[in-house]
Amino acid sequence: MKRILLWSLLLCTVNVFAQNFQGKAYYQSKTTMETNWGGRELSEEQKKRIKERMKGFLEKVYILDFGRTASVYKEEEKISAPGQGGGGGFGRMMMGSFTQGRQYKDVQKGVLMESKEFFGKKFLIKDSLPKLEWKMEGETKQIGKYLCFKATALKKVDELDFTSMRRRDRKKDEDKTAEEKKQDSIKAAKDPFSQVEIPKEILVTAWYTLDIPVNQGPGEYWGLPGLILEVNAYKTTILCSKIVMNPEEKDPIEEPTKGQEVTRKEYNEIVKTKMQEMRDMYRGRGGRGGRGGRG
Template identity: 55%
Template sequence: MKKLTLILTLLISITTFAQNISGKAYYQSKTTVDMDNFGGREMNEERKKQIMERMKSMLEKTFILTFNNNESIYKEQEKLETGGGGRGFGMMMSSFSAGAQYKNIETNQILEEREFFGKQFLINDTVTNLDWQVGKESKMIGQYLAIKATAMKKIDENDFSMARARRGRGDRGNREEDAKDEESKKEVAKDSTETKNDDPFDQIEIPKEVLVTAWFTPQIPVGNGPGEYAGLPGLILELNIDRTTILCSKIVLNPKDADKIEAPDKGKEVTREEYNAIIKEKMDEMRENFRGRGGRGRGRG
């Protein structure tokens, strides 16, 4: 009851504060990878550790959200290159990382820079409007009271930024079939030298939908948040999307010298549907090229 009273008091007291607001929010983004299902049983632990170290720069990043009442720009914080970047499939996956993301809450527009295999695109889309369910659960994030909200988000089948290691049956909780799997393991092991599958496309999967959990604060009454996320009555301070957690570590409100928010304009302008079609065409081409080079069926002579 005390928590509910506090929330109501905050909602009433912030109405005057909401007239003019600007600021910067710093977010730490971290994505975990299930290495148990990555690379198959042939990959030893030392090799998995090496891959994780190479992927660290892709999996752990710092972003800055510069915002005002209606607009925002979300960018990765610039950092010195450490060298030794990923190669092969890791380099391909890095092509799916978004560049600067501009949102206009008033016009419901999002402009997103993307560099895909050396080509620059500017995706012109609408802000993702999720069906947020605001609950009663709350917690403190720094000095701000944050309220929990959840929503289900549908994922495009060509959104490789959401790709994850393909899960086995046990991970899906299908224990009834595990016994059958045990019986077939010997057969699989017997034929593994002949049918070894090194196709990286078969080692990943893209979920059809994911649960998004957000923690927003009504103390900063802007309906904005990191990346494409928005639509709650307060700034989103924490997001959990599948294996990715984005947590706000610092907020600077109403700075004297506020950065100007400008929409990006570099790259070929395309719709989200057009961009996804470009990705699909390229992925199909890469898959065929890989298999044509003998990615499948090695050892059959």
């Protein structure tokens, strides 16, 4: 009887620990982006100014609150410096219209939920959690005090993933004629997005540690036998800079509830429709301005 009571107490203690277990990981995300779209020859000073204005959009700090099966990934709150958060004109207007919210994923239920705000309207995107077919590469490296293992996978890119944008025309600017460069500039002025495209698929490299055996990672990344500490996906690197296990003040790991509930496909259609409206408006204003200048 004593043994039975002892085992029961031990099982209860393990169960309580499993329920209360929680960690907090801080990630620095950095994306590199070309600055010479549209065939324009930019000076180093111009490129530097563009990168500085885009810094708020391309460099962010995120926090992952994770438990055994669920996690919440959110951007660290901070006050943006004046002039940051977009390139300018149409691009700045579009980037400034997106507000990132909390991203919740439950690997046990296979659910991914994300709160977003677009042009002042709140949306709650709810979909199944995408699964990557990870390939274990056998390589290791040290990240902080954690021994990490390498894994790679091919990932389908969301059609609205602006961080994966690349130049549509692969022909180098130095190989173009003066007339081709002029036409590129005209097209870019009328429609900035005419010069770029988003790849259908990219190679993702992840580094995970078995020291924290949870099936979690930053953003939509998961599915490895340990916490993912680093992700390299096309032009974006996400690197863990700090981990706090069982913090004294635990943020709740809960599903977001506010906003109009939509699927990812439905949300993308809403955004694409609005983007087309804005492009038409921007193109129309540019056309009037051009005619007025020639007159």
